[in-house]
Amino acid sequence: xxAGFASARQLGLVxxxxxxxxxxxxNVTAHQAACCPRCGGELHQRKPNSIMRTWALVITGxxxxxxxxxxxxxxxxxxxxxxxxxxxxxxIYFIHSGSWEIALVIFxxxxxxxxxxxxxxxYLLLSVQFKSIKRPxxxxxxxxxxxxxxxxxxxxxxxxxxxxxxxxxxVLANIExxxxxxxxxxxxxxxxxAAESFDxxxxxxxxxxxxx
Amino acid sequence: xNEGNSGMKHVEQAPEAQIQTKRGFSIIWVxxxxxxxxxxxxxxxxxxxxxxxxxxxxxxxxGLEANKTKIKFKDVEVGILTEIRLMDDLSGVVxxxxxxxxxxxxxxxxxxxxxxxxxxxxxxxxxxxxLFSGAYIGCNPAQEGKPTNRFIGLxxxxxxxxxxxxxxxxxxxxxxxxxxxxxxxxxxxxxxGQVIQYDFDAAAExxxxxxxxxxxxxxxxxxxxxxxxxxxxxxxLDTEGVRIDTQSLVSIMxxxxxxxxxxxxxxxxxxxxxxxxxxxTNHEDSRQKTYAVKRYLRMYFEQSVRxxxxxxxxxxxxxxxxxxxxxxxxxxxDDLSARIAVLVVIEPERIDTVVEDNVAMAGTSHVVxxxxxxxxxxxxxxxxxxxxxxTGNLLTGQLYVNLDFYKEAxxxxxxxxxxxxxFPTMPAPLEQIAQRVDNILEKFExxxxxxxGQDLRETLAxxxxxxxxxxxxxxxxxxxxxxKINGALDDLQRTLKGIEATLGTDSALNYNARMITDELTVTxxxxxxxxxxxxxxxxxxxxxxxxxxx
Numbered sequence: 001x002x003a004g005f006a007s008a009r010q011l012g013l014v015x016x017x018x019x020x021x022x023x024x025x026x027n028v029t030a031h032q033a034a035c036c037p038r039c040g041g042e043l044h045q046r047k048p049n050s051i052m053r054t055w056a057l058v059i060t061g062x063x064x065x066x067x068x069x070x071x072x073x074x075x076x077x078x079x080x081x082x083x084x085x086x087x088x089x090x091x092i093y094f095i096h097s098g099s100w101e102i103a104l105v106i107f108x109x110x111x112x113x114x115x116x117x118x119x120x121x122x123y124l125l126l127s128v129q130f131k132s133i134k135r136p137x138x139x140x141x142x143x144x145x146x147x148x149x150x151x152x153x154x155x156x157x158x159x160x161x162x163x164x165x166x167x168x169x170x171v172l173a174n175i176e177x178x179x180x181x182x183x184x185x186x187x188x189x190x191x192x193x194a195a196e197s198f199d200x201x202x203x204x205x206x207x208x209x210x211x212x
Numbered sequence: 213x214n215e216g217n218s219g220m221k222h223v224e225q226a227p228e229a230q231i232q233t234k235r236g237f238s239i240i241w242v243x244x245x246x247x248x249x250x251x252x253x254x255x256x257x258x259x260x261x262x263x264x265x266x267x268x269x270x271x272x273x274x275g276l277e278a279n280k281t282k283i284k285f286k287d288v289e290v291g292i293l294t295e296i297r298l299m300d301d302l303s304g305v306v307x308x309x310x311x312x313x314x315x316x317x318x319x320x321x322x323x324x325x326x327x328x329x330x331x332x333x334x335x336x337x338x339x340x341x342x343l344f345s346g347a348y349i350g351c352n353p354a355q356e357g358k359p360t361n362r363f364i365g366l367x368x369x370x371x372x373x374x375x376x377x378x379x380x381x382x383x384x385x386x387x388x389x390x391x392x393x394x395x396x397x398x399x400x401x402x403x404x405g406q407v408i409q410y411d412f413d414a415a416a417e418x419x420x421x422x423x424x425x426x427x428x429x430x431x432x433x434x435x436x437x438x439x440x441x442x443x444x445x446x447x448x449l450d451t452e453g454v455r456i457d458t459q460s461l462v463s464i465m466x467x468x469x470x471x472x473x474x475x476x477x478x479x480x481x482x483x484x485x486x487x488x489x490x491x492x493t494n495h496e497d498s499r500q501k502t503y504a505v506k507r508y509l510r511m512y513f514e515q516s517v518r519x520x521x522x523x524x525x526x527x528x529x530x531x532x533x534x535x536x537x538x539x540x541x542x543x544x545x546d547d548l549s550a551r552i553a554v555l556v557v558i559e560p561e562r563i564d565t566v567v568e569d570n571v572a573m574a575g576t577s578h579v580v581x582x583x584x585x586x587x588x589x590x591x592x593x594x595x596x597x598x599x600x601x602x603t604g605n606l607l608t609g610q611l612y613v614n615l616d617f618y619k620e621a622x623x624x625x626x627x628x629x630x631x632x633x634x635f636p637t638m639p640a641p642l643e644q645i646a647q648r649v650d651n652i653l654e655k656f657e658x659x660x661x662x663x664x665g666q667d668l669r670e671t672l673a674x675x676x677x678x679x680x681x682x683x684x685x686x687x688x689x690x691x692x693x694x695x696k697i698n699g700a701l702d703d704l705q706r707t708l709k710g711i712e713a714t715l716g717t718d719s720a721l722n723y724n725a726r727m728i729t730d731e732l733t734v735t736x737x738x739x740x741x742x743x744x745x746x747x748x749x750x751x752x753x754x755x756x757x758x759x760x761x762x
Contacts, residue, residue, distance in 0.1 A: 037228070043229050059248075066251060173743055
């Protein structure tokens with residue numbers, strides 16, 4: 001035990017998710033589950049199946065990332081001519097029209113951040129699975145950033161929905177959401193769930209095990 | 213460590229958790245499987261819908277934009293432009309386009325592509341939609357032909373007839389006249405088709421005009437049908453009065469083609485696709501009978517042929533048999549004697565041959581062989597048939613060739629020179645005339661002039677009366693009929709002026725059309741700039757223009 005930290009798991013304790021009652025964790029077999037003696041909710045010392053669940057969700061998110069970027073996000077029709085824009089072509093358009101700030105925001109929020117999240121979550125998963133003990137504090141920080149930044153990718157979806165509602169000038173101009181919007185929204189939601197299902201305590205469990 | 217110990221105490225007091233049996237299978241892996249299925253389906257769809265890539269060359273890329281310009285057939289999108297670049301020798305542009313999957317079978321060398329822009333041509337305004345949406349590429353797919361992916365774009369939109377019921381025909385004409393692509397084709401005044409293409413046939417020195425006649429009128433085009441140029445107005449003045457013949461006002465402006473079956477020709481089976489017809493210059497010409505069988509004869513005259521021109525008729529008993537083709541002088545180098553060689557063409561079909569069982573054959577169906585008709589001719593010559601020059605018109609001195617039987621004719625042998633049969637002629641019988649004049653004079657002496665003088669006076673009195681009546685009649689003609697004709701011509705002139713005023717270059721209609729186009733252009737330009745502004749600053753929709761804030 002290092003520097004007097006005692007985790008609930010080491011003490012054989014578990015807190016209920018719902019009523020937060022602290023109870024002693026019994027030994028359960030693979031086909032059994034521990035339940036809260038007060039409210040009956042299921043008890044877990046760590047997020048159940050965290051690694052596998054996170055892997056599944058990350059893979060799902062990456063699969064959705066492809067159509068989200070290849071298919072058109074918005075379909076703009078002005079004076080009868082329609083134009084389908086993917087996220088990247090929108091970024092390029094804004095760079096060409098001089099609004100590089102907007103281009104940067106869209107690029108960071110919609111392309112860079114989701115990609116970064118995949119990298120970070122996969123790195124965390126691998127580091128836990130290969131029982132790495134390097135820089136656990138930095139890795140926890142990475143996890144915190146991932147969780148915090150995830151929701152901001154939804155900005156793109158909000159912009160699209162607002163544009164659709166605003167630009168309804170009939171024949172003159174009209175904006176519709178493209179198929180990529182669905183995949184993009186699904187990708188953002190699923191990566192948020194993936195970040196959520198990863199249990200950062202696993203990083204520290206390994207560090208503690210190695211020190212014992 | 214105190215905290216740790218007290219923690220341990222609390223741990224002892226904590227209640228024991230209960231135990232429940234739990235499920236073994238983790239359902240979470242269904243999520244990526246579903247995602248993979250969706251992704252795989254999207255990829256498969258994209259791959260399976262990818263059509264052929266084609267290249268089209270155009271003179272200019274005016275109005276075309278990569279990734280924006282569509283290729284359309286019947287207003288259905290069948291492809292999109294993906295790339296525009298200049299040709300290596302800078303003589304034009306090459307555009308690349310990605311076609312949809314189902315267009316693959318139509319990419320043959322017969323398929324045509326052209327750029328659809330707003331176009332104002334006499335008769336119609338087309339492609340107005342492109343003022344808003346920008347130009348697009350039209351196509352006329354054809355399934356027959358060799359598959360290819362390289363095309364040469366047309367500069368002018370063709371008339372699309374693919375898939376329309378009807379038939380194409382080819383008209384051969386010497387000149388195109390006022391016809392153009394899109395000129396109407398009329399059948400008894402109904403517009404039943406249009407000119408879809410024309411080109412110059414260098415070998416035949418003629419213009420080939422392709423027309424399309426739509427169903428059900430294509431059934432009216434039979435092997436015997438005559439096409440004529442119905443452009444403009446046909447005014448003729450004859451014994452029946454003034455006659456003005458035209459198909460429609462549009463055909464006056466644009467020209468047109470009409471077809472019908474001449475009354476004298478039998479309706480036979482329908483003409484097949486792409487049958488070649490001759491285009492007659494006017495309706496009157498198309499009604500002339502034509503004869504396929506022509507026999508050339510040569511005649512020698514030893515007198516002046518002044519007044520005998522090519523085209524002068526060859527008649528027998530007042531019925532036209534053929535015409536003079538060529539007149540020239542032949543000089544005999546030995547004795548310096550001269551004679552006139554006249555080449556005539558005879559159309560034997562003009563004669564209805566009565567065969568032995570007394571069935572009159574319709575001239576068109578009975579075709580006599582060359583040998584047969586020459587034999588016939590020989591027999592006729594033996595019977596005394598001779599050619600003689602006669603004066604057709606006393607005023608102009610026009611001559612024609614008359615064939616007649618002369619009992620006193622000297623029998624001759626028909627010979628052949630230079631491949632032509634030489635037909636025997638009779639000299640203009642001057643001596644016979646002199647003889648007859650003698651006879652007349654003799655008879656003249658016996659005439660009772662006194663009595664005649666008396667009769668003459670009576671006749672003159674009657675004549676005077678008749679003349680007065682004629683004068684009265686002609687007065688009516690002068691007062692009534694001529695002004696009517698004048699009036700009719702004036703009316704015609706007024707109508708034409710009206711047409712000019714309505715449709716001409718300086719007309720109100722034209723001016724208005726120009727004004728509307730100009731206004732449209734201005735409107736569209738301002739809408740464009742508005743949209744450009746909105747594209748750059750969409751927030752203007754909520755917050756207004758930036759300049760307005762101050």
